[in-house]
Amino acid sequence: xxxKKKLDDRRVTVEQCGELTDKTVGIxxxxxxxxxxxxxxxxxxxxxxxxxxxxxxxxxxxxxxxxAIRKASEQARKRLVKIPLxxxxxxxxxxxxxxxxxxxxxxxxxxTGVIAGAAVRAVMDACGIKDIRTKCIGSSTAxxxxxxxxxxxxxxxxxxxVAAVRGLKLEDMGYRPF
Numbered sequence: 090x091x092x093k094k095k096l097d098d099r100r101v102t103v104e105q106c107g108e109l110t111d112k113t114v115g116i117x118x119x120x121x122x123x124x125x126x127x128x129x130x131x132x133x134x135x136x137x138x139x140x141x142x143x144x145x146x147x148x149x150x151x152x153x154x155x156x157a158i159r160k161a162s163e164q165a166r167k168r169l170v171k172i173p174l175x176x177x178x179x180x181x182x183x184x185x186x187x188x189x190x191x192x193x194x195x196x197x198x199x200x201t202g203v204i205a206g207a208a209v210r211a212v213m214d215a216c217g218i219k220d221i222r223t224k225c226i227g228s229s230t231a232x233x234x235x236x237x238x239x240x241x242x243x244x245x246x247x248x249x250x251v252a253a254v255r256g257l258k259l260e261d262m263g264y265r266p267f
Contacts, residue, residue, distance in 0.1 A: 099170040099243065106169060107139035111162045112211045114146075115231040116154060134208075134231055135161035137169070138215030144242065145169040146212070146235055170239075173247045177219035180248055185241020190233035191226040194241045208234040216242070 103109065114134040121128045131154050138144040147164025151157040173180060178196040185192045192209060197220035203213045205223040208231045213221055225234055252259050 099172075101143055101169050101171050103166055103169065106143040107141055109137050109139050109143075109166065110215065111135050111137045111165070112215055113158060113161075114208050114211045114235060116157070119150075131157045133157035133161045134235060135165050136211045136215045136235070137162060137165040138212075138217065140215070140217035142172045142174045142217060143169050144172055144212060144216040144239070146239060148232065170243065172216055172242045173245050174216075174218065175247075177217075178221055179218065179242075179245055181245070183241045183244050185237040185239070185244065187236035187240055188233050189228040190230070190237045192234060192237040192241055193224045193226070194238070195222045197221050206234070207231075209238050211235075212238045212242070 112135065114136055117132045119130050119132055121130070130150060130152050132148060132150045133154065134146065134148055135158060136144065136146045145165040145168040147161040147168060149157045149160030149162070149164060151160060175196065177199065179194060180196065182195050185194065197204070199220055201220040201222065203210055203219065203221055205213060205221065206225055206229070209223045209225065212235065248259055
């Protein structure tokens with residue numbers, strides 16, 4: 090319930106974002122076995138973002154690959170959310186979980202680059218994060234990794250907001266900017 094509320098608070102529209110770019114994370118061929126033989130269809134995972142903290146992902150299914158990618162892209166544009174950034178990295182460490190997958194996200198100092206696997210890298214590129222260290226633990230299925238990464242990014246909070254809620258100053262909390 091709390092995850093759903095946090096998601097709704099950060100929801101944005103396509104008009105609020107800059108120019109969106111799509112990145113296909115993976116395409117899977119799925120076979121349905123029936124009396125007459127196998128019927129093949131395709132599912133596509135797409136991440137879309139503007140490189141300034143807006144990100145969305147979608148899953149599309151169709152008999153043809155281009156149709157699956159188009160459907161996934163449309164779904165990703167409907168699910169855009171705002172992620173708090175601190176320059177070219179994230180404000181603090183966070184762990185995202187989805188099913189059997191756990192993704193650890195740690196901020197990197199300037200010049201670190203994106204140290205991540207393929208699915209996490211696609212999310213970071215679309216979101217505009219340039220310095221981050223990540224580790225995927227558990228299942229490495231692209232869909233689970235994608236969901237865990239987005240869950241972790243949605244859990245991020247800006248230090249200024251946390252300090253205001255607690256009634257403290259950033260210096261009192263031991264926060265040091267990069």
